[in-house]
Amino acid sequence: MTRSTERPAVTTPPTTDLDDATALRHQLADQLAAAGHTRTPSVDHALRTVPRHAFAPGVPLPAAYANDIVPTRHGDNGTITSSVSAPWLQADMLESARIQPGHSVLEIGSGGYNAALLCELVGPTGQVTTLDIDPAVTDRATRFLSQTGYDQVRVVTADAEHLPAEMVPDGGFDAIMVTVDTWDLPWIDALAEGGRLVAPLRLHGYHWAIGFTKDQGALHSDEPLTVCGFVAMQGDGAWHTNRRTVPGTGVHLLREDGTPLPVDQLTLALTREPSVTRTGITVGGQEPFDALTLYLAGALPGFCRLQVDPDSDNEVLNPPPAHWPSAAIVRGASLARLATERIGDGDDRKGKYEFVVHGHGAQGHLAAQEMAEQVRHWHLNHRGALCPRIAAHPTASCAQAGTNHIPHVFAKKHTRITVDWPIVPGSAALLLDPGTSQVR
Ligand SMILES: C[S@@+](CC[C@H](N)C(=O)[O-])C[C@H]1O[C@@H](n2cnc3c(N)ncnc32)[C@H](O)[C@@H]1O
Known part of the structure; x- marks a missing residue:
């Protein structure tokens, strides 16, 4: 649907502003395409057409x-309760929604x-419904959509936890795009059978757009x-x-859930120097390892994340968790947490780090070995x-819904999420000498 010529201007800004906005919009669309966030002509066209500034x-x-x-x-x-989302993520999620x-x-x-x-993606024969819990947001959205010529969008004020049944089309939506952390x-x-659902899903505190x-x-x-x-x-x-x-x-x-976290007996463990278990597995200074932490969250019972004021x-938490909480496990009065240790500059001069596991408490070294073993397993296989x-299977359809630890299963209220890690043999050559526990 190309509607740019018939769309009324928002507040009749001066022509130079409109020219600037158009130029900036194309610049942004070029940037998103070059970075691979936009991959189809339809999403690219939508990003070049809709005046983003009119919604802010x-x-x-x-x-x-x-x-x-x-x-x-x-x-x-x-805290921010509403925003116009980041363009790179909107482009990624729109591509993933495969809207026709x-x-x-x-x-x-x-x-x-x-x-x-x-x-723009569904065109004149499609239908878009947008829903928000905040009436101030839906008021603004209604106003801006009308001002920009998209008043065919159905705007609904409701809590997404309880979708009004009357707004769901027979057979379900062809696509659902969730633009709030869930x-x-x-x-x-x-959702219709065969339909697409794209959502930023929280798995043990880690957020993934899926x-x-x-x-x-x-x-x-x-x-x-x-x-x-x-x-x-x-x-x-x-x-x-659930923060203790x-x-x-x-x-x-x-x-991530209401599972009790016994913390009182951990004070002693966290006031003594830890043991350090080396994994022999390295990571570059600029290399993300979110996949590893998601893997550990699913693989290890008693998984939690550790934060320091x-x-x-x-x-004794040295180095302390940097920007994000560390991956950790609790075993009785002991605890292990994932850390990294700089071991060189790396080929790109951005640093080379080894994953190490700090064990706190009398049994901390055993917990650390357990975690280190999973780090190596992830490296070698996944x-x-x-x-x-x-x-994601509806909880009602799962025979054994529950919260007992089953590897890589996350039991939620409505669904049971399973994470299946494909086996991809890694390079054993990358494995350093896995050291033994040592007390620093
Ligand atoms: C990041 S904003 C949405 C951005 C928007 N899609 C855009 O055009 O860029 C997230 C929105 O989710 C809404 N929200 C939060 N909880 C909600 C709920 N339970 N049901 C519906 N909307 C909710 C917030 O009010 C907020 O406006």
């Missing part, structure tokens, strides 16, 4: 067309801009996942961090895989 009035044009989010609403404590002309599409989390992009996927029934196809009532991913971040889900599907503080240490442990004077395959 008052924001300077360069910021509206930067490859970054534009915050649009904040909560009482200053004539499709009926649901967007969860509104703002207007992405709904307008969806409108811990679960309660929308399988609203594209699924519905097959026989379950969702299956079939392409690489993208690490991402989105504003938090509100309402009945909100995810509340180890008394007197400045250390916090986080679990920035102003804590705890000296590291070369482009991505794991993720499936």
Whole structure:
């Protein structure tokens, strides 16, 4: 649908501003295509057509067309509760949604801009519904969509945890695009068989944008996942961090669900020097290892993430977790956590690091060996895989729904998520001499 000529201008800005906006929009679209975020002519066309700045009035044009989010609403404590999402991620997720002309599409989390992009993709014979829990957001979205000529979008105010049944088309939506951080996927029934659902799913605190196809009532991913971040889900599907503080240490442990986390007996462990178990596995300074932490989260019972107060004077956590919480496991009064140690400059001069595991407490070295073994297993068998395959089955259809640890199964409220790691033999040559535990 090419509608640019018939679309009324938002507030009749001066011609030079419109020219600037058009130039910046094409510049952004060029950048997204060059980086591989845009891969089809239809998504490229949508990004070149919809005036992103019209959905962020008052924001300077360069910021509206930067490859970054534009915050649009904040909560009482200053956190961002709504934004125009980052263009690179919108492009990735739109490509993953595989939307065709004539499709009926649901967007969860509104703002207007992405709904307008969806409108361009479904064309005049399709239908876009966008839903948000916040009436201020849906008011803005309705206004902006009307001002930009996309008033055919159906805008609904509701909590996505409880989709109004009357808005779901017979047979379900052809695609559902979730643009808010979600811990679960309660929308399988609203999706047509063969349809696509793209969502930023939270798995043990790690967020991955995942594209699924519905097959026989379950969702299956079939392409690489993208690490991402989105504003938090509100309402009945909100995810509340299970965060416990180890008394007197400045250390916090986080679990993804309500599983009790016994922390009181860990104080002693976290005030003594740890053992260090070397893994022999290395990583480059600029090389992400999100796949490893997702692997460990699924493989190890008692998995949690460990955070330290920035102003804590705890000296045994050395080095402390950098920007993100460390992967950790608890074993009784002992604990192990993943760390990295710089062992050289690397070929690219950006640093070469070895994964090491610190064991805290009397049995910490055993917990560390257990984790180190899984790091090596991941490296040797799965590291070369482009991505794991993720499936989501409705909990009601699973015989043994429960929270007992089954490797690589994440039990949610509505679904059971399984993560299947394809076997790709790694290079044993990359394995350093795996050392034994040593006390520093
Ligand atoms: C990142 S914004 C959406 C961005 C938007 N799709 C765009 O065009 O760029 C996420 C939105 O999700 C909404 N949201 C949060 N929890 C929700 C819920 N339970 N149901 C529906 N919407 C929700 C927020 O109010 C917020 O506006």
